[in-house]
Amino acid sequence: MKEKMIHLDKITFAYPGNPPVLEDIELEIYTGDFIVILGPNGSAKTTLLKIMLGLLKPQKGTVKINTSRITSPHIGYLPQKSSLNQDFPATVQEVLELTHKKSSFRNNNQIQQIKAILEKVKLQEKSNSLLGTLSGGQLQRVFLARALLNNPQILILDEPINNLDIQAQDELYELLHNLHQEELTIITVTHDPDSIRDYASRFLYVDRKKITEIPKDNWRVV
Amino acid sequence: MPEILQYTFMQKALIIGLLVGGLCPSIGTFLVLRRFSMIGDTLAHVSLAGVLLGILWGVSPLPFALLVSVLVVFVLEKLKSVFKNYAELSLAIIMSTGLGLAVVLMGFTNTSDTSISGLLFGSIITLSNQDILIIGLLSSISIFVIKFFYREFFFLTFDEEGARLAGIAVERYNYLLLILTAMVITIGLRIVGALLISSLMVVPVAASLLLSRGFKQTLLYAVIFGILSVLIGLTASFYLGLAPGGAIVLSSVTLFLLLLLITKTHH
Numbered sequence: 109m110k111e112k113m114i115h116l117d118k119i120t121f122a123y124p125g126n127p128p129v130l131e132d133i134e135l136e137i138y139t140g141d142f143i144v145i146l147g148p149n150g151s152a153k154t155t156l157l158k159i160m161l162g163l164l165k166p167q168k169g170t171v172k173i174n175t176s177r178i179t180s181p182h183i184g185y186l187p188q189k190s191s192l193n194q195d196f197p198a199t200v201q202e203v204l205e206l207t208h209k210k211s212s213f214r215n216n217n218q219i220q221q222i223k224a225i226l227e228k229v230k231l232q233e234k235s236n237s238l239l240g241t242l243s244g245g246q247l248q249r250v251f252l253a254r255a256l257l258n259n260p261q262i263l264i265l266d267e268p269i270n271n272l273d274i275q276a277q278d279e280l281y282e283l284l285h286n287l288h289q290e291e292l293t294i295i296t297v298t299h300d301p302d303s304i305r306d307y308a309s310r311f312l313y314v315d316r317k318k319i320t321e322i323p324k325d326n327w328r329v330v
Numbered sequence: 331m332p333e334i335l336q337y338t339f340m341q342k343a344l345i346i347g348l349l350v351g352g353l354c355p356s357i358g359t360f361l362v363l364r365r366f367s368m369i370g371d372t373l374a375h376v377s378l379a380g381v382l383l384g385i386l387w388g389v390s391p392l393p394f395a396l397l398v399s400v401l402v403v404f405v406l407e408k409l410k411s412v413f414k415n416y417a418e419l420s421l422a423i424i425m426s427t428g429l430g431l432a433v434v435l436m437g438f439t440n441t442s443d444t445s446i447s448g449l450l451f452g453s454i455i456t457l458s459n460q461d462i463l464i465i466g467l468l469s470s471i472s473i474f475v476i477k478f479f480y481r482e483f484f485f486l487t488f489d490e491e492g493a494r495l496a497g498i499a500v501e502r503y504n505y506l507l508l509i510l511t512a513m514v515i516t517i518g519l520r521i522v523g524a525l526l527i528s529s530l531m532v533v534p535v536a537a538s539l540l541l542s543r544g545f546k547q548t549l550l551y552a553v554i555f556g557i558l559s560v561l562i563g564l565t566a567s568f569y570l571g572l573a574p575g576g577a578i579v580l581s582s583v584t585l586f587l588l589l590l591l592i593t594k595t596h597h
Contacts, residue, residue, distance in 0.1 A: 196488055198545040
């Protein structure tokens with residue numbers, strides 16, 4: 109039987125001084141789910157992800173992960189590309205060391221893990237490159253590698269293919285597919301459900317403060 | 331021994347100068363990359379008002395200036411929550427208040443024109459033994475804090491949300507970074523002056539960004555350029571009779587321009 113990974117229990121969220129953007133949300137996510145979240149601009153998709161991550165606190169309701177309250181090490185997060193400074197003067201290796209749990213104790217285990225993650229995202233040659241010198245697709249894979257450090261059980265991605273060319277999109281989706289095969293639970297927001305359709309297990313539609321689950325073959329109706 | 335090292339006041343100035351030259355750009359690296367360069371200028375103006383208040387009330391000026399700056403850091407953070415989308419507006423308000431207060435206080439204090447100009451543009455002859463002691467103590471604390479919380483400051487600077495997810499108490503480290511900024515400004519106030527100290531937090535970092543191949547390198551180069559600027563500036567100040575603050579800042583700008591020229595030609 110599939111284990112419940114995340115449970116959003118009657119969540120209501122509003123930004124200060126504004127009406128709620130999500131109201132009475134009930135959502136259960138299980139081990140091995142590959143969830144695609146769709147919805148128009150401004151429909152609170154990112155807000156929903158941030159509530160799952162514990163970055164935003166709902167006014168009503170609770171977020172539970174593995175039946176305990178949410179804690180970060182279980183979840184890897186790839187934020188929207190625009191929210192990160194892509195010209196930051198740091199190397200790929202520095203960014204990954206920074207995110208590693210035992211960052212202050214640089215040891216063999218850490219170096220090996222970072223090396224393995226870089227191989228997984230096919231960036232082993234780029235560990236000493238500055239972020240600003242990478243292409244959009246490579247940069248996105250660095251941030252994916254970062255999200256995969258510390259062995260997350262759940263991977264949350266916010267519009268991961270935005271501004272990527274077709275080839276980079278395909279590479280990223282293939283990578284996500286492989287990770288899903290390795291039993292990682294994946295939740296992603298996207299505006300392009302067509303290309304991810306074959307990999308996804310559930311489609312959710314966020315609009316007008318509510319979440320609706322759409323049958324996999326029927327998402328085009330919305 | 332070179333003439334510059336034969337005078338006690340120059341020895342003191344060089345010791346403090348090296349501390350200021352290293353500390354300003356190390357804090358500056360975090361501030362510049364957080365797009366928060368203006369905070370240095372703001373806190374420097376507040377410090378100036380603090381020093382003058384200290385003189386007026388007969389209390390030790392440097393610790394008092396630090397106290398005032400730290401209090402203002404908390405006011406600033408509160409003000410930022412009022413103007414959420416206009417962070418620089420809060421800085422402008424605090425900076426104007428600091429400078430306005432300083433100008434008014436100058437009229438009340440009995441300090442000479444030389445001391446006032448020393449506060450504004452830096453001076454190498456006004457360093458008392460008490461100053462050295464306070465500056466030494468504040469520098470040691472600052473170096474320890476930067477070394478100890480390097481990862482937290484780096485994470486906060488690179489990705490605040492990611493830092494929060496990694497379990498870093500973002501607000502606490504934000505305050506710590508700003509308090510550290512206030513400390514470093516207090517350290518540099520005497521020698522570089524209130525109007526110029528923030529340049530030493532920014533220009534060496536700009537120069538370093540031209541060369542850097544990573545974050546640690548950016549920090550290291552910024553510190554090297556900061557120390558070089560102070561050494562060149564103080565030497566020029568001694569032999570040519572220039573105001574030390576101005577000479578230090580112009581040295582750092584010259585270094586920056588030289589590097590810009592070299593890197594542009596190289597590319």
